[in-house]
Amino acid sequence: EDKVVQSPLSLVVHEGDTVTLNCSYEVTNFRSLLWYKQEKKAPTFLFMLTSSGIEKKSGRLSSILDKKELSSILNITATQTGDSAIYLCAVVLPNTGNQFYFGTGTSLTVIP
């Protein structure tokens, strides 16, 4: 069974558009939720969220956690071609040896 579900699976937008990526999870007790960006090689860390309702922001990217709805969103404003990547969401469960459960990712393509 999938613990972490991301939507949409893929998305194509034009430069300058704003996108919202979704991550929903099936566990009610977790330590943190993380977002990663994966281009050609290894995933790189974007955000770690532990508290509901507190937005984290880095430049044009922002993310927020909604523990009541068991979901998180990643927003990217004024998209650029360099934002093209797979965006991965992961949940860290307690008492699991710090295991991360990853979703299948959202593939974002930004066209000029």
Add this chain to the structure above:
Amino acid sequence: NAGVTQTPKFRILKIGQSMTLQCTQDMNHNYMYWYRQDPGMGLKLIYYSVGAGITDKGEVPNGYNVSRSTTEDFPLRLELAAPSQTSVYFCASSASNQPQHFGDGTRLSIL
């Protein structure tokens, strides 16, 4: 800073061959992980380790073995390579409740 280093970057194996994927980290992290990523899929955990001498199975451990004799190194061994093990393998490390740092991956093809 090296971070997490994986070798080799690419490898082609014949069915039935064995090999070891190397992973080393220089951040003194207790936690280390091995994932595989198939096309269009997320990361599936193969094995993980919470410290030297301690390893445990993840979601997809069959066909693989690991060891953790030092904090720095966490090699992954394939004993009898099968076509289903064709994938990209990522090693990662982290401190407790901190983001994982990933290596650049090993692209493995089994023919």
